Amino acid sequence: MAENTRAVGGVGRKSAAAGYLRAVGAVVWKDIAAELRSRELLGSMLVFALLVILIFNFALELDLRARQTVTSGVLWVTFAFAGTLGLNRSMAIEKDRGCLDGLLLAPVDRSALYFGKVLSNLIFMIVVEAIILPLYGLLYNVNLFIPSLLVVILLGSIGYVVVGTLLSAMAVQARTRDILLPILLFPVVLPVLIAAVRATTGILQGLPLEDYQAWLNLLIAYDIIFLGVAIISFDYVVEE
Amino acid sequence: MIDVRGLVKAFGVKPVLRGLDFQVDEGEFVAVVGPNGAGKTTLLRILASLARPTLGSVSLAGLQLPAQSSAARRILGVVSHQPLLYGDLTADQNLRFFGRMYGVADLDDRIPEVLDIVRLSPRRHDLVREYSRGMQQRLAIGRGILHRPELLLFDEPHTGLDPDSADMLDDLLTQVAGEGRTVVMTSHDLTRAGELASRVDILSGGKIARSIKSGELDAGELNSLYYEVTRG
Amino acid sequence: MEPVPRNLKILTGITSALFVIALYMVFFHAPREAVMGDVQRVFYFHVAAGWVGFLAFLVTFSLGIVYLITRDRKWDRIAVASVEVGVVFTFINIASGSIWARPIWNTWWTWDPRLVTATVMLLLYVAYLMLRQGIDDPDRRARFGSVYGIVAFVSVPITFLSIRIWRTIHPVVIGSGDPSGEGAFDMTQPMLQAFMFSLLTFTFIYMTLLWYRVRLGRLSEKVEERKMEMMSI
Numbered sequence: 001m002a003e004n005t006r007a008v009g010g011v012g013r014k015s016a017a018a019g020y021l022r023a024v025g026a027v028v029w030k031d032i033a034a035e036l037r038s039r040e041l042l043g044s045m046l047v048f049a050l051l052v053i054l055i056f057n058f059a060l061e062l063d064l065r066a067r068q069t070v071t072s073g074v075l076w077v078t079f080a081f082a083g084t085l086g087l088n089r090s091m092a093i094e095k096d097r098g099c100l101d102g103l104l105l106a107p108v109d110r111s112a113l114y115f116g117k118v119l120s121n122l123i124f125m126i127v128v129e130a131i132i133l134p135l136y137g138l139l140y141n142v143n144l145f146i147p148s149l150l151v152v153i154l155l156g157s158i159g160y161v162v163v164g165t166l167l168s169a170m171a172v173q174a175r176t177r178d179i180l181l182p183i184l185l186f187p188v189v190l191p192v193l194i195a196a197v198r199a200t201t202g203i204l205q206g207l208p209l210e211d212y213q214a215w216l217n218l219l220i221a222y223d224i225i226f227l228g229v230a231i232i233s234f235d236y237v238v239e240e
Numbered sequence: 241m242i243d244v245r246g247l248v249k250a251f252g253v254k255p256v257l258r259g260l261d262f263q264v265d266e267g268e269f270v271a272v273v274g275p276n277g278a279g280k281t282t283l284l285r286i287l288a289s290l291a292r293p294t295l296g297s298v299s300l301a302g303l304q305l306p307a308q309s310s311a312a313r314r315i316l317g318v319v320s321h322q323p324l325l326y327g328d329l330t331a332d333q334n335l336r337f338f339g340r341m342y343g344v345a346d347l348d349d350r351i352p353e354v355l356d357i358v359r360l361s362p363r364r365h366d367l368v369r370e371y372s373r374g375m376q377q378r379l380a381i382g383r384g385i386l387h388r389p390e391l392l393l394f395d396e397p398h399t400g401l402d403p404d405s406a407d408m409l410d411d412l413l414t415q416v417a418g419e420g421r422t423v424v425m426t427s428h429d430l431t432r433a434g435e436l437a438s439r440v441d442i443l444s445g446g447k448i449a450r451s452i453k454s455g456e457l458d459a460g461e462l463n464s465l466y467y468e469v470t471r472g
Numbered sequence: 473m474e475p476v477p478r479n480l481k482i483l484t485g486i487t488s489a490l491f492v493i494a495l496y497m498v499f500f501h502a503p504r505e506a507v508m509g510d511v512q513r514v515f516y517f518h519v520a521a522g523w524v525g526f527l528a529f530l531v532t533f534s535l536g537i538v539y540l541i542t543r544d545r546k547w548d549r550i551a552v553a554s555v556e557v558g559v560v561f562t563f564i565n566i567a568s569g570s571i572w573a574r575p576i577w578n579t580w581w582t583w584d585p586r587l588v589t590a591t592v593m594l595l596l597y598v599a600y601l602m603l604r605q606g607i608d609d610p611d612r613r614a615r616f617g618s619v620y621g622i623v624a625f626v627s628v629p630i631t632f633l634s635i636r637i638w639r640t641i642h643p644v645v646i647g648s649g650d651p652s653g654e655g656a657f658d659m660t661q662p663m664l665q666a667f668m669f670s671l672l673t674f675t676f677i678y679m680t681l682l683w684y685r686v687r688l689g690r691l692s693e694k695v696e697e698r699k700m701e702m703m704s705i
Contacts (some may be wrong), residue, residue: 236619
């Protein structure tokens with residue numbers, strides 16, 4: 001009997017790497033499938049982002065010239081705030097029904113769970129950005145579909161989500177859960193915002209690459225450093 | 241199968257388990273009972289590798305926890321009193337997700353097989369958030385046995401179930417346990433525990449105070465013994 | 473009540489003496505600065521406080537790593553104490569920087585990289601304390617504190633760098649046009665002596681306060697233990 005159960009599982013044969021990737025893929029697939037059904041995450045992120053843009057419009061009284069200098073800031077503030085919503089919700093789903101335990105019971109390395117969550121959070125954030133970007137371009141008659149801009153948005157989002165996923169795993173377990181994530185996240189993620197806004201401004205002003213290269217390098221360095229820190233720390237956050 | 245020696249678990253300065261010893265042989269069905277706060281869930285979480293012991297040694301099938309947790313999880317099936325299921329997915333999708341996480345090879349065959357065992361086949365493509373509590377528990381058990389684990393841990397599985405669902409659950413538990421698996425179940429329902437298990441352990445004062453093999457005592461005597469042990 | 477240990481009493485004595493000497497050195501031994509006048513004397517304490525703020529953070533970062541490896545809560549106790557002391561010194565750093573800026577550049581705030589980084593550090597400290605406050609289980613509190621202490625500390629140099637690059641490319645109109653200086657001046661020998669001595673004194677103050685705070689933490693945990701014992705009788 002015991003022999004039967006050990007062999008039939010089939011896990012012994014498959015390589016550990018395939019199992020790892022499969023687990024990461026499973027988490028991403030699960031998050032997307034659940035979101036397709038409920039649409040609560042994307043819905044709330046989008047509505048919130050639109051509201052923020054609206055508020056900025058009236059608060060800043062943007063005329064055409066002023067808008068050029070302020071566009072990148074408005075965009076990134078929007079992304080940062082909407083991103084917080086997504087991160088919070090994504091982790092809350094796991095915590096509230098105790099599903100986090102279900103994930104932790106899987107015989108895979110914890111970092112697979114972390115990567116899966118980072119990927120699905122990143123996908124959601126990119127979907128929201130992909131909708132907000134053309135919308136903003138439409139509202140203010142500005143072309144935002146520049147390839148280098150898309151690269152900056154990707155790099156910035158990666159940095160944001162890498163740190164955000166780790167911190168949301170902690171914030172969701174505290175009593176002050178909802179307000180805690182932005183408080184924890186924003187000071188840490190400040191370099192990403194600074195670099196992303198500066199690079200975006202440079203691109204929108206049509207500056208050559210050398211002028212904003214430093215910012216791109218900063219973003220890449222940040223992404224790599226914090227990915228490393230997060231992978232190591234995630235274990236300690238979820239293990240009791 | 242399970243070998244726990246001198247297990248101590250403290251939360252900060254508060255000790256919950258105080259040097260607990262607990263042994264379970266292969267194929268046994270052990271029910272752990274005790275008052276609220278006695279540490280039943282804590283013990284189960286440690287066995288499930290979801291919590292670390294503060295002191296002491298815990299081994300499952302020869303694998304040491306927490307050092308060999310990952311390997312131990314392969315042979316573990318856990319059913320908590322929370323269903324651990326995703327409401328926005330169907331039963332099929334839930335099982336498919338967990339199957340992939342556990343690396344179950346023959347999912348397309350295994351999923352209908354499991355749904356059959358827990359008698360949820362007709363509801364296969366329904367959303368879990370539309371399930372009743374009893375159905376969710378059954379699906380949770382299905383998830384627990386999906387990867388054919390040797391050891392099953394149930395944490396107060398009858399919680400929140402009406403009598404009919406609870407009886408159906410009993411049948412299921414007996415069936416699942418009867419396939420030669422080792423089962424540890426915590427419960428606050430002494431009568432059910434006595435009927436289902438081959439052994440009842442009373443957890444009190446942070447240790448296993450008494451261990452009663454099935455047949456040693458009848459229901460009434462078991463009850464009296466329980467109150468005697470937990471009062472003192 | 474545990475009596476204050478003898479070594480701590482000695483340390484307190486030494487620290488107090490150092491502080492008095494430091495005051496003398498800053499106000500009398502160091503000369504009046506030519507351009508800025510007496511207000512420049514704030515500089516000695518300003519930088520010393522900034523140094524301690526950073527040191528406290530470094531200690532928390534290191535002890536966070538040590539705790540995660542050993543799981544011995546005494547390291548966490550020191551880490552928390554360090555953050556609390558660090559908050560105070562960072563605040564002194566920012567406030568004194570502001571006081572210094574006002575008469576020199578006629579503004580309460582300069583977007584100087586060091587000042588902004590100090591403010592971010594203050595925010596990180598406060599976030600650390602708020603995170604801990606929201607968690608009841610002491611072991612989880614220690615774990616999360618350690619992780620955040622590590623993440624936060626790693627972000628500080630990167631933040632400093634990004635603000636620095638920002639300043640060189642986009643100099644701020646108000647305040648010092650020099651992105652690296654806070655009103656730079658050359659230090660004469662007596663000034664250097666006062667400066668180094670202030671650094672030393674503040675480091676001693678840090679250690680003394682840290683010790684007292686750790687002691688306080690340990691005593692309050694003992695009280696909790698006794699309470700638990702009483703309740704279970």
